[in-house]
Amino acid sequence: MKIVSNGEMREIESIAINTVGLPSVCLMENAGRAVAEHAAEYLFSCKRKNIVILCGKGNNGGDGFVAARYLFNKGFDVKVFVVSNIGLISGDAKKNLDIIINMGIYVAEILQKEQLKFFEKNIKESDLVIDALYGTGLDREVSGISKDAIDIVNGSGKYVISVDIPSGINGDNGKVEGCAVKANVTVTMQFMKKGIAVYPGVDYAGKVIVADIGIPRNLVDNIQCRYNMISQDDVVLPKRARNTHKGDYGKLLVVAGSKNMTGAAALCAMSAIKTGCGIVKLAVPKAIQGIMQSSLREIITYGLDDKDGAFYLGSVDEVLKLANTVDAVAIGPGLTNSCDVREFVKEVILRLEKPLVLDADALNAISDSVDMIIGKDVILTPHIGEMSRLSGGSANEINDNIYETVEKFISKYKATLVLKGSRTVIGNDTEGIYINCTGNPGMATAGSGDVLTGMISSFLVQGLKEVKAAIYGVYYHGKAGDMASERYGEYGLTATNILEYIPYVMKM
Ligand SMILES: NC(=O)C1=CN([C@@H]2O[C@H](COP(=O)(O)OP(=O)(O)OC[C@H]3O[C@@H](n4cnc5c(N)ncnc54)[C@H](O)[C@@H]3O)[C@@H](O)[C@H]2O)[C@@H](O)CC1
Numbered sequence: 172m173k174i175v176s177n178g179e180m181r182e183i184e185s186i187a188i189n190t191v192g193l194p195s196v197c198l199m200e201n202a203g204r205a206v207a208e209h210a211a212e213y214l215f216s217c218k219r220k221n222i223v224i225l226c227g228k229g230n231n232g233g234d235g236f237v238a239a240r241y242l243f244n245k246g247f248d249v250k251v252f253v254v255s256n257i258g259l260i261s262g263d264a265k266k267n268l269d270i271i272i273n274m275g276i277y278v279a280e281i282l283q284k285e286q287l288k289f290f291e292k293n294i295k296e297s298d299l300v301i302d303a304l305y306g307t308g309l310d311r312e313v314s315g316i317s318k319d320a321i322d323i324v325n326g327s328g329k330y331v332i333s334v335d336i337p338s339g340i341n342g343d344n345g346k347v348e349g350c351a352v353k354a355n356v357t358v359t360m361q362f363m364k365k366g367i368a369v370y371p372g373v374d375y376a377g378k379v380i381v382a383d384i385g386i387p388r389n390l391v392d393n394i395q396c397r398y399n400m401i402s403q404d405d406v407v408l409p410k411r412a413r414n415t416h417k418g419d420y421g422k423l424l425v426v427a428g429s430k431n432m433t434g435a436a437a438l439c440a441m442s443a444i445k446t447g448c449g450i451v452k453l454a455v456p457k458a459i460q461g462i463m464q465s466s467l468r469e470i471i472t473y474g475l476d477d478k479d480g481a482f483y484l485g486s487v488d489e490v491l492k493l494a495n496t497v498d499a500v501a502i503g504p505g506l507t508n509s510c511d512v513r514e515f516v517k518e519v520i521l522r523l524e525k526p527l528v529l530d531a532d533a534l535n536a537i538s539d540s541v542d543m544i545i546g547k548d549v550i551l552t553p554h555i556g557e558m559s560r561l562s563g564g565s566a567n568e569i570n571d572n573i574y575e576t577v578e579k580f581i582s583k584y585k586a587t588l589v590l591k592g593s594r595t596v597i598g599n600d601t602e603g604i605y606i607n608c609t610g611n612p613g614m615a616t617a618g619s620g621d622v623l624t625g626m627i628s629s630f631l632v633q634g635l636k637e638v639k640a641a642i643y644g645v646y647y648h649g650k651a652g653d654m655a656s657e658r659y660g661e662y663g664l665t666a667t668n669i670l671e672y673i674p675y676v677m678k679m
């Protein structure tokens with residue numbers, strides 16, 4: 172599904188209006204009507220009828236005026252409050268404001284504190300609030316009366332439907348600009364918006380419904396969007412040909428584990444084999460090979476020369492030899508973060524000429540020399556903490572600037588980045604940005620990332636290019652976590668449970 176910025180949306184609307192000739196007031200009519208339909212559906216479901224519509228002075232407010240008309244016609248009790256001197260309203264919004272005033276629909280301005288009291292009284296008596304304050308035109312922090320009105324709406328506990336974007340959320344990056352409406356539902360126009368595809372915007376948007384407002388189909392189909400939401404259609408698993416053998420499904424080498432962290436290696440290797448690749452070789456420090464062999468039947472394990480139960484420079488040659496027998500290498504889970512391991516990882520990356528998936532301690536190892544991956548076929552899978560070591564900046568700064576962080580990293584290092592989180596963002600400078608919305612907080616559990624690394628690597632050796640392998644891996648990892656949480660809940664969910672459900676979500 173395509174995701175657009177404020178500017179892209181405005182450009183699309185202007186082509187529809189000025190080039191194709193669609194009257195802008197028709198787009199507003201369709202937008203307002205879509206909002207009214209979802210509002211009516213909710214009110215019919217709970218047999219309620221009092222609606223307060225909070226409008227700004229622009230076209231987002233205009234959508235609100237149109238919605239007011241449809242809801243009034245359906246017999247609901249509609250009160251419209253405008254956070255602007257109505258004399259300042261112009262264009263399509265003005266047209267629709269005049270119509271509802273001519274129809275005798277209640278319209279009041281909120282310009283100063285006293286009028287807020289009356290607004291609050293009506294909010295308290297309402298059953299539904301429609302937020303039509305700001306949409307793609309939000310261009311500064313929300314303050315003053317608008318802020319007070321939003322605080323009243325948020326404090327009311329009422330069911331809220333936001334028009335296009337929850338007012339106060341920056342449509343381009345999802346940041347809260349001062350304050351923002353917390354909606355139950357957001358009816359967004361024609362395309363998903365960047366600001367409600369990642370947190371914190373996701374938290375404020377509630378359930379997002381994409382409404383068709385009549386933008387011509389060829390425009391919708393031909394728009395080249397850099398940002399996309401991963402949907403089921405993007406991750407179809409082709410039916411397997413009958414006459415095939417395990418060599419046709421790829422060979423993977425997992426380089427992982429150390430004497431204190433054996434589970435990460437096992438989880439990564441097992442998730443790779445469960446995701447469908449033909450052969451998984453697991454190279455571990457020889458100190459833990461015995462443990463691996465006893466617990467991993469389908470995995471071919473190799474105990475490599477180690478130093479105090481972890482890899483070191485002396486392990487490199489054996490890894491390179493093994494790497495020559497496979498299609499790709501995944502390195503990192505449970506390696507330990509020591510000086511020896513960092514030297515080992517860098518030497519392997521320097522001398523390896525194979526597609527590489529770098530995770531966990533392998534990411535920590537290169538955090539002071541990320542340049543070394545330039546020109547290599549690399550997928551990196553950091554969580555926010557590892558990302559802050561890779562790109563600098565604190566975890567909070569990264570969380571607040573997800574898109575910027577990803578764009579800067581992929582344009583500098585030309586790698587495929589999988590920035591893991593509650594909305595994992597996959598980025599590749601030439602292929603664009605993909606946002607995943609499967610998964611749940613139950614997956615915030617030790618080992619969950621090791622399972623993901625195995626899945627991405629497995630898709631890689633099965634023939635998917637880097638970005639596709641990352642998209643498939645992240646999507647099905649989240650799906651497995653979702654199915655597992657239906658059985659185990661979100662508290663009790665473990666990485667092993669995610670592993671268990673990989674085959675089920677892939678066979679659906
Ligand atoms: N352009 C069109 O033809 C259509 C636009 N539509 C609606 O129009 C919206 C965009 O409308 P606009 O571009 O008029 O802008 P908005 O209605 O989003 O914002 C209204 C105005 O508020 C002011 N403003 C922005 N941030 C503010 C702040 N923090 N405090 C105080 N004032 C602030 C700006 O001057 C802005 O123009 C979309 O989100 C969508 O809901 C839809 O009806 C589809 C058709």
Ligand SMILES: Nc1ncnc2c1ncn2[C@@H]1O[C@H](COP(=O)(O)OP(=O)(O)O)[C@@H](O)[C@H]1O
Nearest residue numbers: 554592593610611612614615617618619620621
């Ligand atoms: N709230 C959440 N919603 C959805 N997915 C989540 C959430 N929290 C974590 N995850 C997913 O769980 C995995 C956690 O990986 P990671 O942090 O590397 O765990 P570990 O390092 O312990 O293996 C990531 O794929 C992440 O996207």
Ligand SMILES: [K+]
Nearest residue numbers: 305334336338
């Ligand atoms: K809005």
